[in-house]
Structure formats: C-alpha cells, structure tokens
Amino acid sequence: MLAAARDAFAERGFEGASIRGIATAAGVDPALVHHYFGTKDQLFLAAVQAPADPEELLPEVLAGGPEELGRNLLGMFLRVWDGPARAGGLALVRSAVGSEWTAKLLREFLVARVLRRVVGTLGYSPAERDARGALVGSQLIGLVMTRYVLKLEPIASASRESLVEAYAPTLQRYLTGDVVLPG
Amino acid sequence: MLAAARDAFAERGFEGASIRGIATAAGVDPALVHHYFGTKDQLFLAAVQAPADPEELLPEVLAGGPEELGRNLLGMFLRVWDGPARAGGLALVRSAVGSEWTAKLLREFLVARVLRRVVGTLGYSPAERDARGALVGSQLIGLVMTRYVLKLEPIASASRESLVEAYAPTLQRYLTGDVVLPG
CATH class of the missing domain: 1.10.357.10 (Tetracycline Repressor, domain 2)
Incomplete structure (x- = not known):
C-alpha cells in the first residue's frame, strides 16, 4: 500500500492522488487503506516518511x-x-x-x-x-x-x-x- | 596523488594543506605533483572535481x-x-x-x-x-x-x-x- 501511495503521490501530486486509486493499484479495499493509515494526509506523511x-x-x-x-x-x-x-x-x-x-x-x-x-x-x-x-x-x-x-x-x-x-x-x-x- | 590531495584538503582545509605534504603522503616528489597538476589551486579544483x-x-x-x-x-x-x-x-x-x-x-x-x-x-x-x-x-x-x-x-x-x-x-x-x- 505504501509503495502504491508513493507512486501515486509522485505521479499525480497530493491533490491528484486518491485513496481509492491507491487502493486499486495495491489490489486492496479503500477501507483497508483508511484502517491502516487514516486520512489521505496521514497516508501522505507515511509515504514520504515525514x-x-x-x-x-x-x-x-x-x-x-x-x-x-x-x-x-x-x-x-x-x-x-x-x-x-x-x-x-x-x-x-x-x-x-x-x-x-x-x-x-x-x-x-x-x-x-x-x-x-x-x-x-x-x-x-x-x-x-x-x-x-x-x-x-x-x-x-x-x-x-x-x-x-x-x-x-x-x-x-x-x-x-x-x-x-x-x-x-x-x-x-x-x-x-x-x-x-x-x- | 588525487586521493592524497582529497584527504589533505578535507582534513586540513585549503590553507592548511601543502603540495609537499600531499606529495609525501602519496610517496612521490613534490615536483611530480606540480608537473601533473600545476599550482595548489589547480590541484584543489581537480581534487574536488569542480x-x-x-x-x-x-x-x-x-x-x-x-x-x-x-x-x-x-x-x-x-x-x-x-x-x-x-x-x-x-x-x-x-x-x-x-x-x-x-x-x-x-x-x-x-x-x-x-x-x-x-x-x-x-x-x-x-x-x-x-x-x-x-x-x-x-x-x-x-x-x-x-x-x-x-x-x-x-x-x-x-x-x-x-x-x-x-x-x-x-x-x-x-x-x-x-x-x-x-x-
């Protein structure tokens, strides 16, 4: 999921990337992404390792x-x-x-x-x-x-x-x- | 000679390093350093690959x-x-x-x-x-x-x-x- 998130944020930027698109790329349900990472903001912070x-x-x-x-x-x-x-x-x-x-x-x-x-x-x-x-x-x-x-x-x-x-x-x-x- | 020059410049700085010291560290005659690299300025530029x-x-x-x-x-x-x-x-x-x-x-x-x-x-x-x-x-x-x-x-x-x-x-x-x- 983090790898898919990094690809999506690097390619489409923070605004352009979506939890739904990242979940699809990772082959999981969007609810699972929310469960593990919370909001798109939190997923982004995890993806860039801020x-x-x-x-x-x-x-x-x-x-x-x-x-x-x-x-x-x-x-x-x-x-x-x-x-x-x-x-x-x-x-x-x-x-x-x-x-x-x-x-x-x-x-x-x-x-x-x-x-x-x-x-x-x-x-x-x-x-x-x-x-x-x-x-x-x-x-x-x-x-x-x-x-x-x-x-x-x-x-x-x-x-x-x-x-x-x-x-x-x-x-x-x-x-x-x-x-x-x-x- | 370049490796010895990089060590000397990194350790002692541009002012502190000398052609003589670099030649000694490289096991060569100072004249050889001058022959290949010219002045200390030119040796420094080569060493940092400026x-x-x-x-x-x-x-x-x-x-x-x-x-x-x-x-x-x-x-x-x-x-x-x-x-x-x-x-x-x-x-x-x-x-x-x-x-x-x-x-x-x-x-x-x-x-x-x-x-x-x-x-x-x-x-x-x-x-x-x-x-x-x-x-x-x-x-x-x-x-x-x-x-x-x-x-x-x-x-x-x-x-x-x-x-x-x-x-x-x-x-x-x-x-x-x-x-x-x-x-």
Whole structure:
C-alpha cells in the first residue's frame, strides 16, 4: 500500500492522488487503506516518511499574523530541525538528492503541506502564492544544507535566535514584501 | 596523488594543506605533483572535481563594485549552472549530501575559493566575512537545490533575469546590508 501511495503521490501530486486509486493499484479495499493509515494526509506523511507533521505546527506559526510570519516560520523550522526530527529530515533530503522519484515526493510535501498552507493564508493569486512559496522554500532548504549537511561555520553552530534574526527579513520579504516574482 | 590531495584538503582545509605534504603522503616528489597538476589551486579544483574555476569568473563579478555585487554574483552563478558545468556541479552536490568527506571538500571549495574571495573584497573582519559569506552561500545552495535538484516551480523554469531580480536584494543585504550575524 505504501509503495502504491508513493507512486501515486509522485505521479499525480497530493491533490491528484486518491485513496481509492491507491487502493486499486495495491489490489486492496479503500477501507483497508483508511484502517491502516487514516486520512489521505496521514497516508501522505507515511509515504514520504515525514519526521514531523506541519499541520500540527502551523497554528503556532500563523498566530502572530502576517507581519510575524517570517520570524515565526523560522523559529518553528529551526526548533524542529534541531530536535529529534532531524535524522528523518536529513534522510529524506539525502534520498531526494539521489532519486528523481523521492525528489518529486519531497517537492509535493513542501508545496502541498508546508508552503501552500503558510503562503495560502495571505490571499494571493495561485501563481503569486506558488512563486512566493518557492522563494521561501529555497532559503529554508539552503539553511538546512548549510547548517546540517555541509556544516558551514558559523551557521552550523550558531544559536537559533541569531539565525532567526539573520534570516527573518529575507523570509518576510519573500512572504509579504516587494519582490519581483520568478517566472 | 588525487586521493592524497582529497584527504589533505578535507582534513586540513585549503590553507592548511601543502603540495609537499600531499606529495609525501602519496610517496612521490613534490615536483611530480606540480608537473601533473600545476599550482595548489589547480590541484584543489581537480581534487574536488569542480566543473568551473571561480577564479576566472571573479573579475567580472567584482567589476561593478560593492553595490552591484549581489546582482553580478547571481548572474554569473546562474549562467554557470544553466550551462555545461551543471552536470558536474550536481554530481558534486549529490556526492556531498551522501558523504561527510565530500561535504568537507565542497565546504572548503565554497569557503576558500568562492565566498572568501567575493566577501573578502569588502574589508570586513575575518569573523564578519565568514558569517556574511555563509549567509550568501546558504541562499545560493538553496537556489541550486530548488531549481536543479527538487525542480520546484516556478523557480525550476524561471528566466535567469527574473531570478536575479528576485534574489539580488537578499544577497546584497547579506553582503553589504544591515544584518544580525549568526553566531
């Protein structure tokens, strides 16, 4: 079932894939998929082996309003990555870098589960939402690569507080500032 | 000789490694290393399998002065990555993500050959130079991951010009702007 789910999410994306289609591909009843994995959201998290559920963390990130979004997103992101979820997150990034197929899953995860939900609260058109979301994603994945993979100093051993201060203006500009959208 | 060079650069960094030490480790005469690889710079590029020599591209990046540095660095960076060097660059990133040892070499390459030379022109203390360089590096590696590895839209297929416009203010702030240094 998980293999069928990974294929479906990688091929059709989070929105396009259905529990019914995944069950058919796996040769089982949809009720069995629901029984083992719960909702489509939960099945997706299991399929990408996500070490944390952004959904649970989102209310706290959004609580400060649009002008605090960059700072709050960074604070949450670094707290998760500095915690026990890091090993799973790094495994996902490593796998995505080596495989087109896991890259698709990680992209779906970032887009459907993180960026759309964060940027989606700001009332942009879909095109602007996706462009701003991708800019935010590019700085966050760059921070992960620098701090946890390449371990480039002083970022590798910097305090979370100083990283939030350094990066918050960048994220805030990508989220709500004056920016030429890539296209 | 290349294996000995990789060990030396990964262990002692670009500054700390010497042609003499590498020759001794490889059991050959230093003159032979010079004969095959030229200078320490050239040996380093061969050891990390760098697909482009930043040294050759730097004068053009610096020509516009400090206030154009972010824009010119981005333009050069994207031109190189959109060209034939991309395959080699991606191979280096993939390898670095899977291996601590290649990660050290890539870090040395970024620090010693790219960031220090670019940020080194701005007259900061070594600590500030390294911090600003690491911030710049984190956005550049994030752009590589987003555009070429994860292929996140609209960044994956965006024009170079629009990406330069979108990212130049970020890089310029990290280089010469008001920024809380990570530490």
